[in-house]
Amino acid sequence: MTLELQLKNHIRQALLALYQLSENDVVLQPTKKDFEGFYTFVTFGLTKALRKPPVQIGQELGQYLLLHAPQVSAFNVVQGFLNLSIHDQTWVGLLNEIIADKNFGTKPANGHSAMVEFSSPNTNKPLHLGHLRNVFLGDSISRILKADGNEVVKTCLVNDRGIHICKSMLAYQHLGNGETPQSAGLKGDHLIGKYYVLFDREYKRQVEALTATGLPEEEAKKQAPWMKEAQQMLQKWEQNDPDTRTLWQQMNQWVYDGFGETYQKIGANFDKVYYESQTYLLGKDLVADGLTTGVFFTKPDGSVWIDLTDEGLDQKLVLRADGTSVYMTQDLGTTDLKFKDYGNDRSIWVVGNEQDYHFSVLFKIMKRLGRSYADGCHHLSYGMVDLPSGKMKSREGTVVDADELIAEVTAAAETEGNSKGKLDDFPASEKTQLFSMLGLGALKYYLLKVDPQKRMLFNPAESVELHGNTGPFIQYTHARIRSVLRKAHAMEVPLGAVASDVALQNSERELIFLLTQYPERVADAARDYSPAFVAQYAYDLAKGYNSFYAEVSILGETDPVTLSARVCLSNAVGLTLKKATALLGIDVPERM
RNA sequence: GGUCCCAUAGCUCAGUUGGAUAGAGCAACGGAUUUCUAAUCCGUCGGUCAUAGGUUCGAGUCCUAUUGGGAUCACCA
Numbered sequence: 001m002t003l004e005l006q007l008k009n010h011i012r013q014a015l016l017a018l019y020q021l022s023e024n025d026v027v028l029q030p031t032k033k034d035f036e037g038f039y040t041f042v043t044f045g046l047t048k049a050l051r052k053p054p055v056q057i058g059q060e061l062g063q064y065l066l067l068h069a070p071q072v073s074a075f076n077v078v079q080g081f082l083n084l085s086i087h088d089q090t091w092v093g094l095l096n097e098i099i100a101d102k103n104f105g106t107k108p109a110n111g112h113s114a115m116v117e118f119s120s121p122n123t124n125k126p127l128h129l130g131h132l133r134n135v136f137l138g139d140s141i142s143r144i145l146k147a148d149g150n151e152v153v154k155t156c157l158v159n160d161r162g163i164h165i166c167k168s169m170l171a172y173q174h175l176g177n178g179e180t181p182q183s184a185g186l187k188g189d190h191l192i193g194k195y196y197v198l199f200d201r202e203y204k205r206q207v208e209a210l211t212a213t214g215l216p217e218e219e220a221k222k223q224a225p226w227m228k229e230a231q232q233m234l235q236k237w238e239q240n241d242p243d244t245r246t247l248w249q250q251m252n253q254w255v256y257d258g259f260g261e262t263y264q265k266i267g268a269n270f271d272k273v274y275y276e277s278q279t280y281l282l283g284k285d286l287v288a289d290g291l292t293t294g295v296f297f298t299k300p301d302g303s304v305w306i307d308l309t310d311e312g313l314d315q316k317l318v319l320r321a322d323g324t325s326v327y328m329t330q331d332l333g334t335t336d337l338k339f340k341d342y343g344n345d346r347s348i349w350v351v352g353n354e355q356d357y358h359f360s361v362l363f364k365i366m367k368r369l370g371r372s373y374a375d376g377c378h379h380l381s382y383g384m385v386d387l388p389s390g391k392m393k394s395r396e397g398t399v400v401d402a403d404e405l406i407a408e409v410t411a412a413a414e415t416e417g418n419s420k421g422k423l424d425d426f427p428a429s430e431k432t433q434l435f436s437m438l439g440l441g442a443l444k445y446y447l448l449k450v451d452p453q454k455r456m457l458f459n460p461a462e463s464v465e466l467h468g469n470t471g472p473f474i475q476y477t478h479a480r481i482r483s484v485l486r487k488a489h490a491m492e493v494p495l496g497a498v499a500s501d502v503a504l505q506n507s508e509r510e511l512i513f514l515l516t517q518y519p520e521r522v523a524d525a526a527r528d529y530s531p532a533f534v535a536q537y538a539y540d541l542a543k544g545y546n547s548f549y550a551e552v553s554i555l556g557e558t559d560p561v562t563l564s565a566r567v568c569l570s571n572a573v574g575l576t577l578k579k580a581t582a583l584l585g586i587d588v589p590e591r592m
Numbered sequence: 593g594g595u596c597c598c599a600u601a602g603c604u605c606a607g608u609u610g611g612a613u614a615g616a617g618c619a620a621c622g623g624a625u626u627u628c629u630a631a632u633c634c635g636u637c638g639g640u641c642a643u644a645g646g647u648u649c650g651a652g653u654c655c656u657a658u659u660g661g662g663a664u665c666a667c668c669a
Binding site for chain 2: 045163450477536546
């Protein structure tokens with residue numbers, strides 16, 4: 001049982017003993033830094049029921065706890081706030097529990113499972129900054145859910161078909177001259193992206209030429225030769241035309257190779273990949289079912305709809321009049337497929353918040369169709385990433401390319417690292433690995449520390465920053481701890497348990513307090529689908545350690561018991577930092 | 593026009609179910625290293641929590657309205 005729960009129990013007993021009051025939900029909060037103590041109980045809420053001033057209640061409760069709660073060493077009352085101090089022996093006991101628990105912060109399997117879908121790129125252009133927020137979020141939340149006791153299946157639904165894919169294929173057919181990633185010296189995804197841009201350029205030119213002849217713009221967009229060709233190509237694709245399919249496969253393969261490289265660099269992977277080319281026809285049988293059960297209705301033209309107006313939404317099309325699918329149709333089918341394949345009791349979609357409406361409709365439909373898993377569906381909706389110059393727009397070429405960005409953050413880490421002179425004895429390969437670790441650490445932390453739901457600003461200068469509230473700051477703290485531990489090992493300082501009668505500094509109590517909170521913070525992150533909690537925690541812990549490090553001498557301590565305690569504490573902090581950053585997909589170095 | 597999200601220090605962000613004097617980082621300025629990694633630590637400066645009401649012992653947090661920003665309401669995905 002956690003210290004907090006123990007204290008709550010004691011307070012509950014105190015209320016019963018002193019006032020015959022049975023209070024079920026006792027709330028404790030961490031004591032503010034300016035006051036003495038670690039836990040605070042607020043007594044304002046009891047004044048009515050007890051008809052006593054808040055200070056008196058605090059005093060009476062404090063006295064009772066001092067006598068009956070063995071963890072409480074002292075208390076003070078400020079207005080309606082009862083602040084509790086904790087015995088050093090209690091802290092040491094907690095630290096020893098943490099040290100002994102190899103799985104600290106990781107819950108045992110709870111029998112539940114979750115599917116997390118993320119990344120889900122189009123195969124007509126390379127990944128960009130927005131994808132990175134998506135992938136980092138999806139990867140991190142998968143790790144967090146796993147640590148919280150769930151089995152997790154990571155999936156990706158690749159958008160590998162449709163008119164936009166045909167556009168780059170068409171441009172390649174016309175202008176490619178048999179170019180390959182090898183011959184062009186480009187990653188496959190970048191090569192395809194190039195042709196997508198070329199399509200757009202030529203298409204615009206054609207539209208302009210047509211409007212110059214007096215054709216209205218709307219009409220010109222439809223009549224432009226390349227647009228017509230692209231649509232024909234889509235039809236050929238749907239009819240399984242061999243040449244079209246061959247080209248499609250070739251070009252998609254290039255893209256997958258390119259994506260694969262990027263995924264590998266950032267440490268992302270999937271347990272199962274779904275391809276839209278294989279799922280886009282699904283869902284029609286669900287629509288048929290829903291029609292017979294009256295969930296859907298048919299309009300005079302034959303199109304099928306659902307009416308969600310009684311839930312504050314609109315009517316939504318689920319099948320076209322000609323019987324072909326829309327986005328919603330395939331998502332219905334794919335959702336069913338996912339649950340059929342894996343039977344997870346939860347399914348999470350990491351998708352930008354511009355699709356909030358789509359998912360609220362999707363989930364409501366699933367519910368009405370009586371799908372047992374409907375309540376387990378969750379849209380992890382995240383905000384857009386803005387640039388200092390404004391919104392990212394692919395058409396205006398203001399997107400930040402993922403590969404370029406990764407190269408930039410790595411280069412920034414390299415510049416800083418080499419300027420220190422501390423790494424001079426590192427072999428070149430280790431340096432490369434370290435700079436990549438630090439650059440990615442900076443980037444991942446930068447994107448994950450912000451509440452996912454919020455729109456965020458991407459400042460290139462800040463993203464490569466290595467000081468302050470950053471990934472490398474935490475990585476540095478870990479390296480620092482490892483350095484201390486290496487020296488402690490050489491000095492043969494015992495690393496087992498801490499002696500229960502050791503006297504603690506306040507910075508040490510503070511650190512142990514932070515350590516005890518780790519499991520709860522992971523649980524919070526899992527509950528709210530927010531890696532930001534873990535990021536904030538890792539930063540607080542690293543900061544706390546650096547304060548401690550500056551305040552006391554660890555290896556210079558002459559008392560062997562205290563020396564050992566500080567080394568043990570350092571070790572526990574180092575391990576916890578490593579676990580917390582791992583939940584963010586961030587590696588930490590031994591030296592830097 | 594309907595619906596949803598957002599607004600906290602010069603900038604980027606925290607702020608647990610309503611609790612104390614609203615916190616970090618960056619930027620600016622000033623300190624700290626004969627000793628464990630200075631990619632560090634300590635300090636100073638910086639706020640009418642968009643505005644106006646309401647709920648109550650107490651509101652950045654809950655409710656209403658207003659203003660400003662964004663998204664969405666496609667037989668696109």
